[in-house]
Amino acid sequence: xxxxxxxNGRQLAxxxxxxxxxxxxxxxxxxxxxxxxxxxxxxxxLDEACDGFQKRWKYGAEQLDDRITSVRDGxxxxxxxxxxxxxxxxxxxxxxxxxxx
Numbered sequence: 001x002x003x004x005x006x007x008n009g010r011q012l013a014x015x016x017x018x019x020x021x022x023x024x025x026x027x028x029x030x031x032x033x034x035x036x037x038x039x040x041x042x043x044x045x046l047d048e049a050c051d052g053f054q055k056r057w058k059y060g061a062e063q064l065d066d067r068i069t070s071v072r073d074g075x076x077x078x079x080x081x082x083x084x085x086x087x088x089x090x091x092x093x094x095x096x097x098x099x100x101x
Contacts, residue, residue, distance in 0.1 A: 012079040019072040
């Protein structure tokens with residue numbers, strides 16, 4: 001075990017907020033692209049290419065959304081777990097201090 005290991009709950013919380021912001025931005029980009037119609041862009045070939053991109057982008061963005069959500073959930077669970085361990089250690093030290101004055 002690395003004696004230099006340190007878990008900072010505030011940093012984990014900031015990381016979760018950054019992940020939430022990325023999910024928001026990704027959702028906004030996905031919604032903006034949904035409003036662009038391929039037939040508004042130009043030639044039939046360009047329209048077809050844009051339609052293909054839209055389909056791939058939607059799938060990829062949904063997959064990325066799922067992965068970011070999983071990472072965020074894992075970070076939140078890790079943060080909660082470390083907080084619980086810290087509380088248990090603090091409780092144990094307080095109990096020892098009370099017993100030994």
